[in-house]
Amino acid sequence: MKGLLRKELSGLWSLYKKSLPMVAVLYAVLNLVTRNDFFLYFGVWVMLFYSLSGMSLDESCGWGRYARTLPVNDWQVVGAKFLVSLIYSGGAVLYGAALGVIQRLITGEQGYADLVGGLLAVLVVSMVMVFLMYPMAFRFGLEKARNGFLVVWVALFGGFMLFGSRLEEWAPLEDVIQSMVLHPFPWAGGALLTAIAVMALCYVSSVQIYSKKEF
Amino acid sequence: MSDLIAVQGLVKRYSGFTLDRVDLTVPEGEIVGLIGENGAGKTTTIKAVLGVIRPDGGSIRVMGKDPKDRAALEKVGVVFEDSYFYGGLNAHQVDRILSGIRRDWDSDKFQRDCRAFGLDMKKPIKDFSRGMRMKLSLSTAMASHPRLLVMDEATSGLDPVVRGEILDIFLTFIQDEGCGILLSSHITTDLERVADQIAYIHQGRLLFQRNKDELLEETAVVRGSASMLDRLPKDLVLVRRDGGLGGSAALVKDGAAARRLLPDAVVDRTSIDEMMQLYGGRDEA
Incomplete structure (x- = not known):
């Protein structure tokens, strides 16, 4: 497992060693200049999607075929990918939190709860998106999985644009939003648990898909 | 072993x-x-x-x-x-x-x-x-x-x-x-x-x-006319190719036996390449 993790991390670092520091600096500067936490949140999303690129590296060099000849099982091969996504997202959340705190210390602004809530929300959404993509990427390849996911998101976004105004007036949703405002921590905890459950389900289904795959 | x-x-x-x-x-x-x-x-x-x-x-x-x-x-x-x-x-x-x-x-x-x-x-x-x-x-x-x-x-x-x-x-x-x-x-x-x-x-x-x-020792290629190769017993012939530029050729299991049976034919030692060509040609014929 240690070797698989090293392989994932070295591959991604070798791919992004030039762009990653630039992105990190750029988002830090933008956050400080605009005083907008959006760039910190966006960083979490970007990092999680960066971590998916390990799949395309494998596809490009035939790693899957070679991995089958190594004394490692399918749970470990797939697990290394999920673990790297967690490491990347964890790093991005810590980096975002540190930048957010620095920005608040410099400007004297408050809103630490907003920062934590925002990072948590984007972490949950990004985790769900990325971990849902893994089984699809193992089944159809990363490119098709990305395209498929894009179609789903465009459809969801389009639906929201069309019917969003009706949703705003929908009483049950108003109640939910109200409850979220009044009890943020149970909601945040629940969302995080949901993301972890999605991750676990996606992990199991990815292993099942991967174990049936032929290279 | x-x-x-x-x-x-x-x-x-x-x-x-x-x-x-x-x-x-x-x-x-x-x-x-x-x-x-x-x-x-x-x-x-x-x-x-x-x-x-x-x-x-x-x-x-x-x-x-x-x-x-x-x-x-x-x-x-x-x-x-x-x-x-x-x-x-x-x-x-x-x-x-x-x-x-x-x-x-x-x-x-x-x-x-x-x-x-x-x-x-x-x-x-x-x-x-x-x-x-x-x-x-x-x-x-x-x-x-x-x-x-x-x-x-x-x-x-x-x-x-x-x-x-x-x-x-x-x-x-x-x-x-x-x-x-x-x-x-x-x-x-x-x-x-x-x-x-x-x-x-x-x-x-x-x-x-x-x-x-x-x-490589035992297998051989016998070259000659189609009628000449017809005289080879079927169980000796591994594969045969007729009508090529050099006439017909047969890959045989036992080159020495083929020499005895067809003293007038050309019986050559073979290489793996040639074997593959003969086997490959079988399907084209």
Whole structure:
């Protein structure tokens, strides 16, 4: 497992060693200049999607075929990918939190709860998106999985644009939003648990898909 | 002497191609050369042996174990046609990665072999030539002290000097007790040089697996007119090709017997290349 993790991390670092520091600096500067936490949140999303690129590296060099000849099982091969996504997202959340705190210390602004809530929300959404993509990427390849996911998101976004105004007036949703405002921590905890459950389900289904795959 | 690889009745079906009841063995202390035209089923056979694909029938044992049991592959070194590490990595990183995967990974040996091959440990794999990538793959396969090497087209696309170096390594490797090699190639001169046995796959079927020296000693090509070749007994003829530029030709099991039967015919020793051409031509005729 240690070797698989090293392989994932070295591959991604070798791919992004030039762009990653630039992105990190750029988002830090933008956050400080605009005083907008959006760039910190966006960083979490970007990092999680960066971590998916390990799949395309494998596809490009035939790693899957070679991995089958190594004394490692399918749970470990797939697990290394999920673990790297967690490491990347964890790093991005810590980096975002540190930048957010620095920005608040410099400007004297408050809103630490907003920062934590925002990072948590984007972490949950990004985790769900990325971990849902893994089984699809193992089944159809990363490119098709990305395209498929894009179609789903465009459809969801389009639906929201069309019917969003009706949703705003929908009483049950108003109640939910109200409850979220009044009890943020149970909601945040629940969302995080949901993301972890999605991750676990996606992990199991990815292993099942991967174990049936032929290279 | 036991078999490092024992394949019996291996079947794998794809749309448009079937690997049909292949039997293959790799005994200890021997190099088995797997030959066949492009698309004949060599790579499919190797993939099945390594557990990369699931067979539709038959049984496979690698050192007595099912290759689906990954522990069976602990003592197997594998070289595919090209590198399988992302091109941005270097040999030093490959060393660190595999030391965390293979329990018996010998980092010193890997670095020694890389140095002996003249590989720069810090240079990205994508900047290596094909020959260098193959040398890296071979160093990778050897660094866990395998008992069995399985190589798919390991020497194809390499210049004769590099191929010679690699073949020498195979011959040194096989000196160790209990080791064996399965080597697929369509460069038959390489196999004539190092292989102990030749297994020939043609259109998904194993035509034969025979001791190479016996094969080349006993098998012969008889050339002559079609009517002359008609006089050869059917059980002597392995394959026959009529109507080529040089008249008709027949590959026979026993060259000496053919000489006795047809004293006027030209009976030549054959090469693996020529055998493949005759078998390949059978389907065109």
